[in-house]
Amino acid sequence: MPVLTRCLIALFVMSLLTFACTPKTATKIDTSNVPVVTYSEISPIILRSCAPCHFPDQGGNKPAFNTYLLAKSNMAKMLKRVQLPQSNFRFMPYKGKKEALSQEEIELLKNWALGGYREG
Numbered sequence: 149m150p151v152l153t154r155c156l157i158a159l160f161v162m163s164l165l166t167f168a169c170t171p172k173t174a175t176k177i178d179t180s181n182v183p184v185v186t187y188s189e190i191s192p193i194i195l196r197s198c199a200p201c202h203f204p205d206q207g208g209n210k211p212a213f214n215t216y217l218l219a220k221s222n223m224a225k226m227l228k229r230v231q232l233p234q235s236n237f238r239f240m241p242y243k244g245k246k247e248a249l250s251q252e253e254i255e256l257l258k259n260w261a262l263g264g265y266r267e268g
């Protein structure tokens with residue numbers, strides 16, 4: 149193989165490696181300003197508005213949100229539902245049967261997620 153071709157191939161491979169190894173810092177979310185929110189602050193909100201339907205220990209038969217791990221793993225779709233317009237049939241709490249979350253409470257849930265789901 150001619151030297152020039154080898155050089156071009158080497159250059160191409162190096163540029164690929166450089167691209168692949170560049171950290172994608174620009175897309176990282178800065179969470180340093182997110183207020184500290186713990187599970188003990190958000191669990192009373194879930195209990196007030198999502199029980200009994202999502203609490204199997206209270207006879208609920210809907211997907212359970214009554215523990216730390218369940219709240220953590222379901223938080224994305226929970227947040228989606230509570231932020232729908234109340235007229236949407238997917239809005240939660242279901243059919244307005246329990247008290248809706250206030251904007252502050254929704255922010256609290258969001259910050260709990262952004263802050264990495266603190267347990268204590």
Ligand code: HEC
Binds near residue numbers: 202238249
């Ligand atoms: C009065 C009973 C009741 C209450 C209270 C209630 N839900 Fe629901 N939930 C339901 C029913 C019924 C369904 C199934 C129908 C549907 O998906 O819309 C459901 C489904 C869901 C789902 C979809 C679960 C899945 O995995 O498919 C989410 C998420 C959800 N609820 C979130 C909440 C949140 C968050 C609260 C509290 C703020 C809440 N719900 C309060 C009755 C309730």
